[in-house]
Amino acid sequence: MNGFFLAAASFNQYRHNLDNRLALFTQGILIFFLMTFSLTSASIQDYLRGNLEALLGSDLVISRYQPLSLQQRKELKSHVNTVSETRILPISLTYQKAWERVQLKLVDQYYPVQGTLQKSLSVGGVTESSQIAPAIGEIWVDTRVAARLNVSVGDKIKIANTELYISAYLTHEPDRLMEGHTVDMRALVSAASFTGEALPAEGMQYRYLISVDAKGRAKVSNWVQAAIPDAKLLDRHKGQHPLASYWVRVENFFGLSSVLLFFMATIAMNMAGRRQLERQKQRLALYCSMGIPLSQGIRLAFFEWLISFIAVFIPALLLAYGAQYLLIQELQLQFTDITAGVHVDVVLKTSLLAWLLLICMQLPVFIQLKNASVISLIRQQPRKSFALWQLLWGFLTLSILTAIYSDNWLLTSLMLLTMGSTLALMMFVTWFFFALAIRWGRKRTGILPFSFFIMQQRLFSKSTQILGLGLCTALLLFTLMLMKDIGVAMHSQARAQNGNLIITDARNNQLQAIKEWAQNTDSEIRDMRPYTRAMVIKINDIFLDEYTTQPSEVRARLERPIRLSWSDGIPANNRVTSGMWWQKGDKNWQQLSVEEEVMTDLGLSFNDVVTFDLGGKQYQFTIVASHAFKPGNSSITYWFQIPKVALRHLNASVHHMGSMEVPETAWPELGKLLQTYPTLAVTSLQEITQRFDRTLAIVTKATVGFSAIILLLSIIVIVASISGFENEDKKRNGLLRSMGMKLTDCLKLCCYEWLVTGIITATGAVAGTWIAGQLIYDSQFKLSYQPNYLWITAALVINCALVCVVGLHFCRDSFKASVRELLAE
């Protein structure tokens, strides 16, 4: 206990020290970030759990893209109390010349199974509960649909030649959760309003809401697995919220971000810890001279570190609670019932994680403390620098952490490769530069050759400073560049689509009508590519759910039918990245090319067999090639592509995706086309732009916050790495003054030194950013990396200037070193 108090006293004495403050500040930022993220995440998880209980609208939901057969319905009904079939069809709802894309929900007489519907008779008016769905011939629409179509209660609209009377505004469905928290507009109608084949079965999603007891749940679960493996089963009692896997991916992304922050923090603490370590070693040596065993000294150092952890942990935790409250308030705009919580268990778990991460960073310091010896107080000991090892240790431990956190192996590997190459490049440039500089300055006199000589003398510590600064600047530049470029790309992509109307789904029989409509309205069809809907069922005969459990963008998308396209040759906007694309006339129709990122995310390799479900039949394809998007042509590309000849063997209905340029005068005519073909799915460019802008606003908010933390850590790294050399610089300047040199000479020397540091650092950082751009842009963000040379030059100059200015600013004290001070020392 005495040791603990002694460590506390020691912590108190050193807490005002700049190095100590920087290290504490860095620790604080990290703990704050982790805590805020974990607390917010826990509140969201709580919300999702509660949400699932309240909003599933039944005990079980079976969801699939084809209806159950009569036999299957019979089997299902034998296990359950009530079952209600709902169908969801995305259609274009039209009224006069206005049109709007909606999710039309067709329900039967058993709907709703649990809970009540909420409707109102006027926009913003009193809501009423209802246990029954709209009557035959009636429709309830979302108030947003009403506003867009300019309709109100009492109006009549037509869907597939069936006239429907708007009897209420739909405000809430008990199975609302199944709609997710999408912005899709909705309309509710009784399925019996439509006769026979009035609505197409294609593209329809079927949901079976089931009321059943615990025993029956297990039976249904087994039955679904055996009889309808392509179906998705959601159990209210098992907490499988549809947003849960999405949230896992968000968590993973932030996990990766926090690992980046930890990278920066390792560098910052490494820099700040340089002098601290020397001081600690001296203190330990003194303790040893007082007869205290080294192990006890290290224990004291550990206690001191522990106290520093606690000292920053408490304010960071309080701030994190505050931040959680603010974030949840922001989220309440989207999810009204979400509330901030205390989450003791989460706090404990995160504290342990933060503690383990920070102790990992501290471990090399404790190891080096083992070298403390009384001899160092008697005579000068050769100083072994572990700074580089420390940096590499940080790199290694955080690489492992990144690998654990990340759900995107390709991105993780590329990020690590970028960091590794940047480090190697900077090392090479540093050593190469000094080798040349020393050769050049060997027979020369003056301040410049002397400054090279001095820098070479402390090459090792200088290298660590350069590597730390360079890596940190590279990360900062990359974050800023990516943020800027994604923003620009989102804007330009949204605005530079090939046409101003995107056709996302046009059936074969609609194609002729579209062509005629285009001709009549002076519109121009720019692009049209065929596809069929297919569900990925198995990979190498293993069900997809079992094949991969890691959540990812790709995995989430495969929950729904994908677009399977065909082509003889390689499409103009694709390039084959590996494998062999099939030849025209090749008789083997079961060949498949998979997009590169999909291959990586699912861990696929050549000769893997993918089983697709097309209209209830299963087909197997063998992967023979991998393709990637090639910018410059059409923006429509597909993840899965097969030879055209395969079409003869498939039971496939052909759909098309494309774009049109519609003149201003033709827009009012679009309603007519959509009224005739309600399943024709089109989106105007304006809508895409608005959607992008909304997404961009969220992305910008998140990235600005993240960049602010990165920037803060960068400043810490710069200050720490510079202040770490203050004493050495002071001593050197004092010595130079004692040799009759002027103050301006010392200033010059300092300028040269920081200029060299700045140039190498900036070169490394810009090169690192370039490597990251080359490796990551295309493969991860579908952006072609086109370095802006003006931007690069500006980044180089600003970086150089910043390092020089900050360097000189922090060195200003070293100019005050007088010969008298040196003598006194």
Next chain:
Amino acid sequence: MSKSVVKNSIELDSISHFFKSGDKKIHLFKDLSLSFEMGKTTAIVGPSGSGKSSLLTLAAGLEEPKSGAVYCRHGSKLLTTDELRNQSGFIFQHFHLLPELSALSNLALPLRLRGDTNFHEKSLKWLNHLGLQQRADHKPSQLSGGEQQRIAIARAFITQPNYIFADEPTGNLDKVTSEIISDLMFNCTKETGCGVILVTHSSQLAERADDCYRLVNGKLEHAS
């Protein structure tokens, strides 16, 4: 040197030591034997680079000799290096006070590290003994070199060790201050009865020791 067997002593038995400078081996001394008794002061003198400080570090058990052995006897018991270190104190040429601690805290530090709850009273008593009670709250930077070394000496003696190893204790001080420091050190030695092994360039200081040896060209000569 003849090997004497005493009750409490540190014995250097035929020790040799060298260090490497690049590929070269620089020998400091060979087959050197010497005994330091508790209760006696022993001074080692010699030119710079003769290996005096290395001899001190070997005797203190901070380093292992390249050949030979160092024994520390306490009665019939042979002490381990750790046990010897636990019973030792050091005085350095550069004082090595902790700059963040006050004079009193520096003095109290070894007691606190050993868990002595009376550290405050004991260190105050020593401070009075040194005549530095007015300086209790002063940081090392606010003390003169002599005052700092007096604190450092008291810090070495405050735990009543069996041996004190002093490396050029007056090396950084003027003549008058050196005498004050010498008086303090020798008085403390008498009062506590510990053994002092002293490495110095100062002949005045060496003369006051019970035994004095000169280390020249790797050989040890009795100088008094």
